[in-house]
Amino acid sequence: MSNIISDETIEYVGILAKLELSDEEKEQAKKDMGSMLDYIDQLNELDTTGIEPMSHVFPVQNVFREDIVTNGDESEKTLKNAPGEKDNMFMVPRTFD
Amino acid sequence: MAKQYETVIGLEVHVELATKTKIFCGCSTAFGGAPNTHTCPVCTGMPGSLPVLNKQVVEYAVAVGLATNCTITQYCKFDRKNYFYPDNPQNYQISQLYLPICRNGHVEIETENGKKSVGIHEIHMEEDAGKLIHDEWEDCSLVDYNRSGVPLIEIVSEPDMRSAEEVIAYLEKLRMTIQYLGASDCKLNEGSMRADVNISVREVGAKEFGTRTEMKNLNSFRAIQHAIEGERERQIELLESGKEVIQETRRWDDAKEYSYAMRSKEDAQDYRYFPDPDLVPVFISDEWIAKIKENQPEFREKKMVRYKEEYDIPEYDIGIITDSKHMADIFEETVAICKQPKKVSNWLMGETLRLLKEKSMDPEDILFSPENLAKLIALVDSKAINSSVAKEVFEVMFAQNVDPEKYVEEKGLKTVNDEGALRKTVEEVIAANPQSVEDYRNGKEKAIGFLVGQTMKAMKGKADPGMVNQLLKELL
Numbered sequence: 001m002s003n004i005i006s007d008e009t010i011e012y013v014g015i016l017a018k019l020e021l022s023d024e025e026k027e028q029a030k031k032d033m034g035s036m037l038d039y040i041d042q043l044n045e046l047d048t049t050g051i052e053p054m055s056h057v058f059p060v061q062n063v064f065r066e067d068i069v070t071n072g073d074e075s076e077k078t079l080k081n082a083p084g085e086k087d088n089m090f091m092v093p094r095t096f097d
Numbered sequence: 098m099a100k101q102y103e104t105v106i107g108l109e110v111h112v113e114l115a116t117k118t119k120i121f122c123g124c125s126t127a128f129g130g131a132p133n134t135h136t137c138p139v140c141t142g143m144p145g146s147l148p149v150l151n152k153q154v155v156e157y158a159v160a161v162g163l164a165t166n167c168t169i170t171q172y173c174k175f176d177r178k179n180y181f182y183p184d185n186p187q188n189y190q191i192s193q194l195y196l197p198i199c200r201n202g203h204v205e206i207e208t209e210n211g212k213k214s215v216g217i218h219e220i221h222m223e224e225d226a227g228k229l230i231h232d233e234w235e236d237c238s239l240v241d242y243n244r245s246g247v248p249l250i251e252i253v254s255e256p257d258m259r260s261a262e263e264v265i266a267y268l269e270k271l272r273m274t275i276q277y278l279g280a281s282d283c284k285l286n287e288g289s290m291r292a293d294v295n296i297s298v299r300e301v302g303a304k305e306f307g308t309r310t311e312m313k314n315l316n317s318f319r320a321i322q323h324a325i326e327g328e329r330e331r332q333i334e335l336l337e338s339g340k341e342v343i344q345e346t347r348r349w350d351d352a353k354e355y356s357y358a359m360r361s362k363e364d365a366q367d368y369r370y371f372p373d374p375d376l377v378p379v380f381i382s383d384e385w386i387a388k389i390k391e392n393q394p395e396f397r398e399k400k401m402v403r404y405k406e407e408y409d410i411p412e413y414d415i416g417i418i419t420d421s422k423h424m425a426d427i428f429e430e431t432v433a434i435c436k437q438p439k440k441v442s443n444w445l446m447g448e449t450l451r452l453l454k455e456k457s458m459d460p461e462d463i464l465f466s467p468e469n470l471a472k473l474i475a476l477v478d479s480k481a482i483n484s485s486v487a488k489e490v491f492e493v494m495f496a497q498n499v500d501p502e503k504y505v506e507e508k509g510l511k512t513v514n515d516e517g518a519l520r521k522t523v524e525e526v527i528a529a530n531p532q533s534v535e536d537y538r539n540g541k542e543k544a545i546g547f548l549v550g551q552t553m554k555a556m557k558g559k560a561d562p563g564m565v566n567q568l569l570k571e572l573l
Contacts, residue, residue, distance in 0.1 A: 016367055018181050055174045055196075060377045064152035067116050070123030075133040078141050078242070086232070088132040089239035092183045094231065 003037035005030040100337075101301040104329045105309075106264055106294060107256035110271060111249050112281045113225065113289040114157045119246035120224050121148030121191065121376075126248075128287075132241035140224075140246035142186030148375055150175075154248045155198070155379060157280040158222050159389050161250060162199030164274045164396070165217050169386055173198045174378040175222075179369045183240050184227040192251075194370045197221035198379075204274070206266040215267050216255030225249050250280075256295065256306065261322040268292060268318070277394050277422045282461055285316050296325060297342070298332045307332070308342040312356060314349045324349045324356060331356075400425060408438035414446050421460030424449075430467035435474050444470060448488060452495050465498045473501040483561055486510050512561050516568075519552075519560060523568045526551045537573055545569055 010026050010033075021029060075088060084091030119126055122139035138146035162169055173196040177189040202217035227245035231238050252271065258264050272283040272290060283290040297309035312328060315321045332342050347356040395403070397419050404415045419425045424445060431441045453460060473494065477487045482505055490501050490510065505511055513519055526548055527534055536544035545566070552565045 012367075016179075016181075016369070055372050055378050056374070058377065061380045063149060063377050064155075065118070065123065065149045067118050067151050067153035068123065069118050069125045071125070071135075071137045073134040074137050075131070078133050078136040081141065081143065084237070086235065086237075086239055088134075089230070089241050090133075090183070091232075091235070092238050092240060094236055095183050095229065095238045 001031075001034045001038055002041070003034045005033045005037075102298045102329070102333050102336075103301045103303075104259055104325070105256050105297050105299060105306055106258040106260075106325065107309075108252075108254045108258070108264065108267065108295070109293040109311075110252040110254075110268070111225075111291040111293075112161075112252065112271075112275060112283060114154055114248040114250060115279060115281050116151055116153045116157070116248055118151055120151050120154050120222070120248035121246055124246065130243055133243060135243045136245070140186075141242050142188070142245075148191065148373075150376060150379065151248065154222055155381065156389060157248075157278070158198045158220060158250050159381060159386060160278045160393065161252070161275055161280055162202065162220050163386070163390055164278060164393065165199070165202040165204050165220070165252075165271075167199035167202030167217060167220060169381055170196050170198055170200060171381045171383075171386075172196065172378060173381070175373040175376045176370045177373050178223075182226070182229075183238060184229040184245070186227065186242060186245060190224060190226065191373055191376070192223035193221035195372070198381075204267065204270050206263060206270050208260075208262045208266050210262075213257075213263070215257045215263070218253045218255050220250050220252050223249050223251060256297075256309075261325040264292075264294065264321060264325060265318050268321070273397055273420075276461070277396055279394075279422070284459070285318070288316065291316070292321060294321065294325060294328075296328045296332070298329055298336065307336075308344050310342065310344065311346045312349055313346060313359065314351075316351070320349060320351045323354055327354065328356060394422070408432065408442075410438055410442045414442045417450070418442065418445055423463060424460040427463060427465075427467050427470070431470045431474075434467060434471035437474060437478075440474050441470065444474070444491070448491050449495070452492065464496070465494045469494055469498060469501055476501055476505060480561055481505065481511055483512055483558070486512070486558055510559060512559050513556060516564075519556070519564060520568055520572075522555050522560075523552055523565065523572060526555060527569075527572060534573060545573075 007026075010021070010030050013029075013033075014021055014026075079085050079088065079090070082090040113126075116126060118124060119135075119140055122137050124135045124137050124140055127135065139148050159169055173193065175191050176194045178192045178194070179189045181188055197219040199220035200218070202220070203214045204217065205212060205214055225244050225247040227240050227242040229238055229240055254267065258267060268285075268290075275281050275283050275290075281289055285291070292315050294312045294315060295309045296312065297307035299305065299307040310328060310332070312324050315324055328347070335342055343358075346359045348359045349356045400419050401415050404410065404419065405412065417424075418428050428438075428441055428445060432438045435441065449463065452458075453463070473487060473491060476482050476490075477484060482490065486505075490499075490504055493499050493504060494501055530548060530551060533544045533547050537548070548569050549562060549565050552569070553560055553562065556565075
């Protein structure tokens, strides 16, 4: 494996992903991420001079909606997905900036 | 000699677009609905839901871009900006990083120090987040996703401004332009226009920029002015005492007039942008751009010149009337009906402004129709009602847009033009006020005013004061 993921990187990625990994999980994740990067590196071997970066896999563009209200009050359905509920709102652990 | 410092300011302005529906789903954007009543699987980030772009968002963004001299990115697309926060249900915000819809624009601003051009780096389309409320009682946070997915454009300026005055002139210019386009109502206090201010200081003459801080939560021009002045002082003090300015985001506390650091460098965000695979690219053809250009309204500068040529009203009035597109529309449409610009202007500059101020309303909130204002003017012109009755009727029209003709009829407010009836009342008033009559006859001209007042009172205001005056003079 040519890509080695450092302890600092796995720690940082863990913070960004809001994951708390055990030591074994960290080791496994380091290995998995390293091999993923190795795989991606193969693409860098290709000569892509003059090729437009692709932004979508399908040759489709301009899929639009008209600006017309089609949805009614679906709060009951929406709130079924809430971990907790109060006053018609999602109740979540206290979160600060 | 003390060092001279220069403030360098750039703005990120978020504007909520005036679409009826959200950017990627058919939920209403109406403000003030009960929590979560305008939500669906798309705007609450449910797995498997598919966002579809609202065409009107593209049209508004292009319209704003054209009005601010931008180049339109004809092939543009959306990217995901990844971050965790409960008001962001997808754990990413759909935004534009790589190919924003507009680039390289500029607007002209004018301050006491003259005219200057402020560059616009880019304008991109994105979705708004939900609203997070911290519940002290339960020690938890509550989320309302009604605002989640409301379309925004973010207008990123170049660091071209040097003072709070320039910042305010720039914001006023954007507000006016966007309001004229009908793309947003741009109310700072209601959050439909929000400004994040990037500030740094450097010694006058220095080529490099200083380290900048970003100031958030500025929801009035006053807050912006104070925050800029406060941050300039804070940074200069740091530099003077040999310390460094730290690049950070600061939050302005309007009540305390003080800012504090929000996020430290350690947990700086790493947004890991990548193209959104759920949304296909947008291609904006030359024809489409031409069509949007064709539909651009007459902007304020042109309107002011035309008003001066076309209508004989003072420049001051023109400034106030054209300060709001809505008021300018009412003015023009009323003048088109009644052909009396001066009278229409008087109603707008006088009673309308007075009532707006009294009720803390914006010109955008004016309710009455040009047809009704024209009818009111016609009623006064034909002497069907006198000017004090007209003011009364206007107040009702201002509040409820009533038809003044019908209202005057129903309430029996028409001026009594029957000379016989009026003469009778005047005679009664003369008989009942011998003292005033004597005063007048002894040369006290003013006494007639009292008698006119008494007659008007007896007529319940429904008389033509001129006619009363004439009759009194004749009978005395």
